[in-house]
Amino acid sequence: MTDDPPPNPALLPAGFVDLLPSDAEAEAAGMESLMQVFAAHGYSRVKPPLLEFEDTLLSGSGAAVAEQAFRLMDPDTRRMMALRPDITPQIARIAATRLADAPRPLRLSYTGLCVQASGGARESDRQISQAGIELIGPDTPEADAEVVALGAEALAVLGVPGVSFDLTMPPLAPALIAEVGFTPAERQALMRALDRKDAAAVAKLAGGLAPVLTELLHAAGPAERALSVLGGLVLPEPVRALSERLAATFAAIKARVPDIRLTIDPVEFRGLHYHTGVCVTVYARGQHEELGRGGRYVSNNDEPACGLTLRPEALLRAAPARAGRARVFLPVGSDPALGRRLRSEGYATVDGLAPVADSVAEARRLECDMIVAGDGVVALN
Amino acid sequence: MTDDPPPNPALLPAGFVDLLPSDAEAEAAGMESLMQVFAAHGYSRVKPPLLEFEDTLLSGSGAAVAEQAFRLMDPDTRRMMALRPDITPQIARIAATRLADAPRPLRLSYTGLCVQASGGARESDRQISQAGIELIGPDTPEADAEVVALGAEALAVLGVPGVSFDLTMPPLAPALIAEVGFTPAERQALMRALDRKDAAAVAKLAGGLAPVLTELLHAAGPAERALSVLGGLVLPEPVRALSERLAATFAAIKARVPDIRLTIDPVEFRGLHYHTGVCVTVYARGQHEELGRGGRYVSNNDEPACGLTLRPEALLRAAPARAGRARVFLPVGSDPALGRRLRSEGYATVDGLAPVADSVAEARRLECDMIVAGDGVVALN
Known part of the structure; x- marks a missing residue:
């Protein structure tokens, strides 16, 4: 083992x-735009730490992501800590402890990095940025709608084209299936078939539910059509309540954002395991990856909550490129006041640090777009 | 051990x-202000990851902070990784690999979180924000001065009062001592005495160097006086070169920022172990903690580099509080166009999600400063 080559320093x-x-500038600017939209709607920023004790970070709603967490030992206390794989459970913790007495609805926003031991939404990413909101307290269609509407506004500010929101009601299919006396094995097989959207297997396994489940499977798509199918079915009471809540949330979202593109997948029940109501996944036309996701859950202390988490890296890939600051070269001896004026006008100034024979060539070498001339600038092209 | 109480969920x-x-909003806004100052001077943002393989992260200039790093194993490769205790070595790595062909001077900026297994500058902090710059390529007083001047400008933008920059030249005292034939043990004892600023021990241990070292110890303070003491000493050639570089850097900083407050401690040689030239520590009057530090070092591939890292948490404690957005309550049924107008004017709007009997009381309960009335707002007080 003594002949190991030296590590490639560029290898991560x-x-x-x-x-x-x-990319780093676009990501930071995009993240800041998102946070400003959230702040403009009264969402207050909180910043939990990267690490917590494993038993607090990965309990409650954090249990759903426990298997994705990197663990490490606190040398001081010898207790196990974990790097957060997701920020939402930390916001729930803060809402239930430090902000337990803050008035409800409690509107919180956050941004930060997460680390997952196995690849998350995108197979290859293990470090993931998140920027999101949580609306804690009310359990109403209007609360669900506020969260989706803010997501739509934030993505519009970034200029992401062709955004659509896919609504689901994860408890619906399990509630429907629970109404029938399946054995645990039958139930599990049916759930798996639904999860795979395998209509043939669903028809075979669902017994008396086969017509309803088949119709719901085919109803996935534009929201109005899916709701019309759902509304036409005779559903047992607990399932009908879920279906009506989905319809009411749809109506509340359209009331706030009339031109939003919404699809509904009524039997979808994947996603993070802690969701208890309407959920949403955000896509952009032509992008294979999710731009974000969220939904309703029961927070710590049994408080109703609804949140949305956007993924700045994915948004960066979906949003149009932004122009950075134009770069102006200031040769040695340029008037400092001119530099200050240019910076205040939004230029980036690049100071020459030593005299050069050819300032224009030096400006080009330093990837500047302009150079000072007199008390103004001239473009280099 | 079965009677352990449940963990306190608020305990971190x-x-x-x-x-x-x-605090979270102030920290984020302050960090963004810093980064905008850096961007306005042509510093391009890069964003290295939180984790790297231990052997790349903690080699080169990273070796100086290796003992502070948390390690964890990559389950994929079974290689050890480390959470970064400092971002500067990552910037040096990027400059020497992915940006090896970018033109010099290479100006890079960064912001992000670091994690240290033992408390860093402030005993209690193990998660530390950093925001900084690196100027890679030139080894000149003007390059040193640019870095200090940008730090001064950034702190002025934040409104931190009473900022001062303490300059040191860490190689100076070791170079002076190396000119004399001390045994390793004598040398180590003398260095320790200097480090403690123990004038009596220095006088006892320094032999023929005692007069010079004593004078230098007492010279620490306002920059002009310290430089005058240094300039009056007869120093061996390599030491004189260091002293002259310190004086030239001082002059270059004053030329860029005439009203900067500078002190010099000529025999100080602490700090991160990798510094090879002028170093700087940033303080604010009345604050015990450092606001930032930086200095000259030799980057990967033997490239000269100079950097400055500011600590946003410390800046948050030193800077005056900023006013956040004023909060305006919009009762259910308010005109959405009015909400949009208020947000575009910098207000935070807080939507009522359900009708209430007393909108003013509800607005107060939600910690709003104002409520809509007609097509404008009225203050609540």
Whole structure:
């Protein structure tokens, strides 16, 4: 083992990357735009830490993501800590402890990095940025709608084209199936078939539910059509309540954002395991990856909550590129007041640090777009 | 051990904290202000990951902080990874690999979280924000001065009062001592005495160097006086070169920022172990903690580099509080166009989600400063 080559210094662990200038700037600017939309709607920013004790971070709603967490030992206390794989459970913790006495609805926003031991939404990423909101307290269609509407506004500010929101009601299919006396094995096989959207297997396994489940499977698509199918079915009471809540949430979203593109998949029940009501996944036309997801859940202390988490890296890939600051070269001896004026006007100034024979060539070498001339600038092209 | 109480969900590991709304917002806004100052001077943002393989992260200039790093194993490769205790070595890595062909001077900026197994600058913090710059390529007083000047400008933008920059030249005292034939044990004892600023021990241990070292110890303070003491000493050649570089850097900083407050401690040689030239520590009057530090070092591939890292948490404690957005309550049924207008004017709007009997009381309960009335707002007080 003494002949190991020296490590390649540019090699990073799978799923961890360096963002280089234009991407790093676009990601930061995009994240800041999202946070400003949230702040403008009265969402207050909180910033929980990257690490917590494993038993607090991965309990409650955090249990759903426990298997994705990196663990490490606190050398001080010898207790196990975990790097957060998701920020939402931390917000739930803060809402239930430090902000337990803050008035409800409690509107919180957050942004930060998460680390997952196995690849998350995108197979290759293990470090994931999140930017999101949580609306804690009310359990109403209007609360669900506020969260979706803010997501739509944030993505519009970023200029992401062709955004659509796919609504689901994860408890619906399990509630429907629970009404029938399946054995646990039958139930599990049916759930798996539904999860795979395998209509043939569903028809075979669902017994008396086969017509309803088949119709619901085919109803997935534009929201109005899916709701019309759902509304036409005779559903047992607990299932009908879920179906009506989905319809009411749809109506509340359309009332706030009339031109939003909404689809509904009524039997979908995947996603994080803690969701208890309407959920949403955000897509953009032509992008294979999710831009974000969220939904309703029961927070710590049994408080109703609804949240949405956007993924800035995915948004960066979906949004149009932004122009950065134009770069102006200031040769040695340029008037400092001119530099200050240019910066206040939104330029980036690049100071020459030593005299050069050819300032224009030096400006080009330094990837500047302009150079000072007199008390103004001239473009280099 | 079965009678353990349930964990207190609000308990975080020592050195990790939740930032609650006003602090989290102030920290984020302050960080963004810093990054905008850096961007306006042509510093391009890069974003290395939180984790790297231990052998790349903690080699080169990273070796100096290796003992502070948390390690964890990559389950995919079974290689050891480390959470970064400092971002500067990652910037050096990027400059020497992915940006090896970018033109020099290479100006890079970064912001992000670091994690240290033992408390860093502030005993209790183990999660530390950093926001900084690196100027890679030139080894000149003007390059040193640019970095200090940008730090001064960034702190002025934040409104931190009473900022001062303490300059040191860490190689100076070791170079002076190396000119004399001390035994390793004598040398180590003398260095320790200097480190403690123990003038009596220095006088006893320094032999023929005692007069010079004593004078230098007492010279620490306002920059002009310290430089005058240094300039009056007869120093061996390599030491004189260091002293002259310190004086030239001082002059270059004053030329860029005439009203900057500078002190010099000529025999100080602490700090991160990788510094090879002028170093700087940033303080604010009345604050015991450092606001930032930086200096000159030799980057990967033997490239000269100079950097400055500011600590947003410390800046948050030193800067005046910023006013957040004023909050306006919009009762159910308010005109959505009015909400949009208010948000575009910088207000935070807080939507009522259900009708209430007393909108003013509800607005107060939701900690709003104003409520809509007609097509405008009225203040609540």
